[in-house]
Amino acid sequence: MRLFLVAVLAGVLAGCSKGDDLKTAALRVQIHYEGFRPGCVTLTVTDQTEVSRSVTTNVNVKPDPAPGTLSVAVFRQAGWSNDVRLLATAQERSCEGAQVATAETNASLEKNGVTTVDLSLGATDGDGDGFVSPANGGTDCADDNEDRGGPTAWYTDADGDKYGSRFLDPVLACSAPSFNTTSRAGDCDDNDSSINPGVQESRCDRRDDNCNGEVDEAFDLGGACVNASNCPGAKICSNGVAVCNSTVTPTAYYLDEDGDGKAGTLGGTTCEPPPLNSKPEAEDCDESSRYRASGTPEVCDRIDNDCADGADDGLTCNATWKPFTTPDSTSWKTIATDGSGGIWAAGDGGNLARGRMDGTGGKSVTCDGDWKAAWASSSGEVFLAGGKDSSSRFAQAAATANTCTLESNTNGQVLNGLVGIVSATGGSLTLYGVTGGGQTFRWAPPAAPERIETATADASLRAISGVGGPETLLAVGSKSEGFVPTLKPRAFRFDVASSTWVKEELPATLVGELRGVHVVNANYAFAVGDNGIVLERVKGKWSEMKTLPAAFASRSIQDVVAFGKTAVYVATTEGVGAGGAVLFFNGSDWITVHTDARSPARSLRSLDAKAPTGIVTVGDSGAGASFIVTP
The missing domain is CATH 2.130.10.10 (YVTN repeat-like/Quinoprotein amine dehydrogenase)
Incomplete structure (x- = not known):
């Protein structure tokens, strides 16, 4: 059996059975501390006759201000001699903290009853923050500043993102031991500054960007979705973002934007029914003009109406402009x-x-x-x-x-x-x-x-x-x-x-x-x-x-x-003795289709037409002319 040690509580000794020979003699060890408050006190009892017989107990200290006293009971143990050596040590902040004070004495358990033994522990904690002055073996970084305690754990920060590697042991020091260290830990990839616990999982990249043990958790990878063409699919990562990957082939549809009843503009692709009035195939070569589309009859208007073989193909056209008499x-x-x-x-x-x-x-x-x-x-x-x-x-x-x-x-x-x-x-x-x-x-x-x-x-x-x-x-x-x-x-x-x-x-x-x-x-x-x-x-x-x-x-x-x-008419003023003119743009080139021939030269001021088969212009000093298709 081990020697029984326990912090003395009210009634421990008073409640001892008279028939218990091991408890007829006991030591009340009074451990006094002054100048600091230890986080933990360790009491070691050693048999003086046989020093291999030793037992230790730790006593956590309540967060009361110093000075203070701890009481520990030591009972006689069968097989031990009556003479023991008592050693008390004080640790800073916790039982794992730095040892900052010791005290020891000899005591005897020969007499029945309770014998009081006093031990005193002393150290300096100048600012009362729980850290002891380095002069007493403590770790306080500034014992005159209660806001600054003991040493900080410094972690290697190879990628400079202010988070240290979680895989390397830290160095304890009052200040950073080198430029590539930080007090924050948890970096799961210290070779990539874009990966650390402080970032959001905003990149879909098959990596644990925020070091929380999950990969791309914000993107619901594999979840059901529909793409821009309303085709069903599953979410995957692509170029850093989550996209909807669908294996369903959508159908293209075309829109009529110029009002000629034939669709020529690609409206999009879809896996749903296409929009109302759209067409599955392109029929119109020019959605800027309701006078051009596949199958439109060719007429004399300088326009390739049927989108084949050029303007006015196969027709005999009289494109002469006729001046007005005004x-x-x-x-x-x-x-x-x-x-x-x-x-x-x-x-x-x-x-x-x-x-x-x-x-x-x-x-x-x-x-x-x-x-x-x-x-x-x-x-x-x-x-x-x-x-x-x-x-x-x-x-x-x-x-x-x-x-x-x-x-x-x-x-x-x-x-x-x-x-x-x-x-x-x-x-x-x-x-x-x-x-x-x-x-x-x-x-x-x-x-x-x-x-x-x-x-x-x-x-x-x-x-x-x-x-x-x-x-x-x-x-x-x-x-x-x-x-x-x-x-x-x-x-x-x-x-x-x-x-x-x-x-x-x-x-x-x-x-x-x-x-x-x-x-x-x-x-x-x-x-x-x-x-x-x-x-x-x-x-x-x-x-x-x-x-x-x-x-x-x-x-x-x-x-x-x-x-x-492909059919734009403009009217101009006169220039350098030449009369105002009407020019026509066919989609590639400007062509002069009419010039006012009167002298002195006259400007043309206005154009109008309801259809490309009849154009009229007027201007200064009675100027006027028209182009009209006659049967």
Whole structure:
């Protein structure tokens, strides 16, 4: 049996049985500590006659302030002599801590009863933080600073991510023993700074990035998913992210964006039923134009209608432009077609005339105003926008009218642009006009025109165009900018929800005013202006088209009519003695299709067409001409 040692508790000795000879004699060992509070005290009792007989017990010390006393009972053990050696040692902070104090003495268990033995342990803990001064064998790094205790465990940090390797034993020291150590442990890959317990598992890389024992736990690898084509699959890692891997082959579908009834734009691929009105195969070679698609009959219009063998293939076409005979004193600002051969020309000083695309049937109509823009309906009615005495003015005239009907308007800004939009449902007509002061008007006859913008456009607006609905409306113009004023082109998209114009980004190097715009459909539009500017807008982004031929590169381009990216007409001012011209872009090159031959040279100011088989232009000093396909 071992010698029985126990910290003395109330009643331990008092409750001893009188028949227990081993407990008739005992030592009460009083271990006093002063100047520090040990974390643990160890008492070793050794038989003085036979020193191989020894027993040790540890006593954890309660966190009471020093000084203090511990009491330990020592009972007589069978086979031992009555004389023992007592050795008390104090450890810092815990029983595994540094030994900081010792005390020893001899004692005898010969007499019955309890004999008290005192042992004293002393050490210095100057700041009371539980760490003892190094002078007493303790480990306090600064014994005058209670906020700074004993040495820190320092771990090797080979990758510099401030986390030490979990696989190497730390070094205990009051300060970092080298630059590549840290007090934080747990790094499971000390050769990769992107892996440590402080990172999130944000990379799908088949590695335990945050050292929590799990790999890519945030990505539900193997979990069910659907990919961008709505095909079922399972999640896998790819290039650092989780993706849906599907072995199901989706089906492609195509959309009709130009309204010709044939689909040509790849809408996507899907494992679900394709969207309504989509087609499983491409039928349209050009979704910018409703006049081009496979199987479309070829007509004389400079367009490759059937997407085969080039423009007008197999047809005998007369592409001659026929000049109009109008008085030289008439200055035309605008031309409008009704789509069935009828045209209206208008200008300053009340000039308004009705005629036919082939140059016949000319008739003057009385209409007081300086007219800048016109739009004609399929019924032959014309709608006019302009001004009078520096105020805006609207008017309309039926196909057979001798005089126009003026709309009352007292706004002090002249209208420069006008476009009509016919509702696809119900056929109702709404016109939109813009002014040089950035204002916008909506006109839905028989109601009077009304201003609709909540804030004026930050530009002088010259032209407006749209098709199908107000959400397609675009307006163009200019604004003077800079310390040395420079005229810069401007283009705007109309936001229906807020009734405001949203400025769109144009190539930064352009200088001059945009004077004409034509919206082909929701995805394609074209604009023209000073210094040979010709722009195209494809799905919301403006860019410069192919540069005009050298003879026209410095001219002001006044107007544009387009039927897709392979059929763009522009009208120009005169230049160096040469008359204004109409140029045609076929998708590859610019071709001059008409030049005003009168002398002195005259500018062409306006273009209009409802279909590519009939184009008309007018301009200064009675200039005018048309191209029309006749049976």
